[in-house]
Amino acid sequence: MKATIHTQYGSPRVLRVEDVARPTLAEDQILVEVHASAVTQGDRRLRSADFPGIAAVVGRLMFGLLRPRNPTPGTTFAGRVVEVGESVTRFRVGDRIFGGCDTGAQAEYLALSEDAAIARIPEGVHYDEAAAIPYGAHTALQFMRDIASVQPGDRVLILGASGGVGRFAVQIARHLGAKVTGVCSGAKAQMVRELGAHEVIDYTQEDWTKNGKAYDVVFDTVSGTGYGAARRSLSENGCYASLYMTPQIAFQMLRSALFGGPRAATGVVMPKQKLTDDVAALLAEGAIWPVIGARFPLEQVADAHAALEDRETRGAVVVMVAASAEIDADPFADTALWAAQ
Ligand SMILES: NC(=O)c1ccc[n+]([C@@H]2O[C@H](COP(=O)([O-])OP(=O)(O)OC[C@H]3O[C@@H](n4cnc5c(N)ncnc54)[C@H](OP(=O)(O)O)[C@@H]3O)[C@@H](O)[C@H]2O)c1
Numbered sequence: 001m002k003a004t005i006h007t008q009y010g011s012p013r014v015l016r017v018e019d020v021a022r023p024t025l026a027e028d029q030i031l032v033e034v035h036a037s038a039v040t041q042g043d044r045r046l047r048s049a050d051f052p053g054i055a056a057v058v059g060r061l062m063f064g065l066l067r068p069r070n071p072t073p074g075t076t077f078a079g080r081v082v083e084v085g086e087s088v089t090r091f092r093v094g095d096r097i098f099g100g101c102d103t104g105a106q107a108e109y110l111a112l113s114e115d116a117a118i119a120r121i122p123e124g125v126h127y128d129e130a131a132a133i134p135y136g137a138h139t140a141l142q143f144m145r146d147i148a149s150v151q152p153g154d155r156v157l158i159l160g161a162s163g164g165v166g167r168f169a170v171q172i173a174r175h176l177g178a179k180v181t182g183v184c185s186g187a188k189a190q191m192v193r194e195l196g197a198h199e200v201i202d203y204t205q206e207d208w209t210k211n212g213k214a215y216d217v218v219f220d221t222v223s224g225t226g227y228g229a230a231r232r233s234l235s236e237n238g239c240y241a242s243l244y245m246t247p248q249i250a251f252q253m254l255r256s257a258l259f260g261g262p263r264a265a266t267g268v269v270m271p272k273q274k275l276t277d278d279v280a281a282l283l284a285e286g287a288i289w290p291v292i293g294a295r296f297p298l299e300q301v302a303d304a305h306a307a308l309e310d311r312e313t314r315g316a317v318v319v320m321v322a323a324s325a326e327i328d329a330d331p332f333a334d335t336a337l338w339a340a341q
Helices: 040-046 055-063 129-130 134-147 164-175 186-194 227-231 247-259 273-284 298-310 335-338
Strands: 001-007 016-018 029-039 076-084 096-100 110-115 119-120 155-159 180-182 199-202 217-219 234-244 264-265 292-299 316-320
Touching: 016 298, 029 129, 040 298, 076 110, 096 129, 096 134, 096 273, 119 292, 119 316, 129 227, 129 292, 129 316, 134 164, 134 180, 134 217, 134 234, 134 264, 134 273, 164 180, 164 186, 164 217, 180 186, 186 199, 217 273, 227 234, 227 247, 247 264, 292 298, 298 316
Parallel strands: 155 180, 155 217, 180 199, 217 234, 234 264, 292 316
Antiparallel strands: 001 016, 029 076, 029 110, 029 316, 076 096, 096 119
């Protein structure tokens, strides 16, 4: 099969596509013919060994000290089950599934335990759309619902509302009944409004910290150092939740637990089957939807990784792995980046 390979950490140019052996199946595993895989900031971190804050040392120990332990990137996918192990009961050959995995999705085939963070793709959702869901939706759902405990009527501010996680945080906070303010660059404000934000603040024009105690939740996808600024803008029982596990956050978590005031929170999302089932249910009821910014064929996987990094793309970057009959006539027709190749 064709698979993306990198044998060293580095820029997108360390990626190449090679012929490798198809994975063999254990009895509790399924073999997935991958149709699409989104490129995420998580993929970028694993490819370049850019592990932030507290994870700097642990990341290398887990993923490879000097070079990547797993040479094929890709942590989200959508595809079709083409083979099942003897003891598999949850899936059948032909099932259309999507989800998250530790690595390996930017290849033609992927072997996974049937208990992995995977679910059936709801009716009417294409493979490229499904692949663009798990990373952002898993993270946003866990942070909005479980960590920040967003309640109906809460005023939620999302820093980085135009990003991979932020786009889903806007939709999920709105679905939970919150009044949502998204913070992003002016160029992406319209997209964030269309995703459901009641209000959008362009961070290049306006300072959201000057609005008084205007929020119950500040969800920070941009840094792990914003607690001090957020504290002035949060209600007494409010929550500052950050995607970054920094020493500052750890300190503020301890401080707010001991002395009260708005609490600080962080976490690492390790998706499980239940979380993917919940995401699939949100997708099926139309509560969340992906924005796709660019699609690339597998052969151009390095360009796809580069597109994620240039920050011009509005929406997810998706690698199209297998030719899918379900994709409309020309899957790349509406993709400016593709047209520019
Ligand atoms: N803890 C976890 O389990 C977990 C899970 C997933 C991701 N992460 C981490 O979370 C981080 C964010 O991931 P992501 O995929 O959402 O990244 P992303 O797609 O790069 O989005 C970041 C967004 O931040 C916006 N931004 C930049 N400067 C800003 C500012 N000053 N104020 C407000 N917004 C600003 C950018 O908006 P514009 O483009 O509009 O400027 C961009 O859309 C990454 O570091 C990732 O590794 C952690």
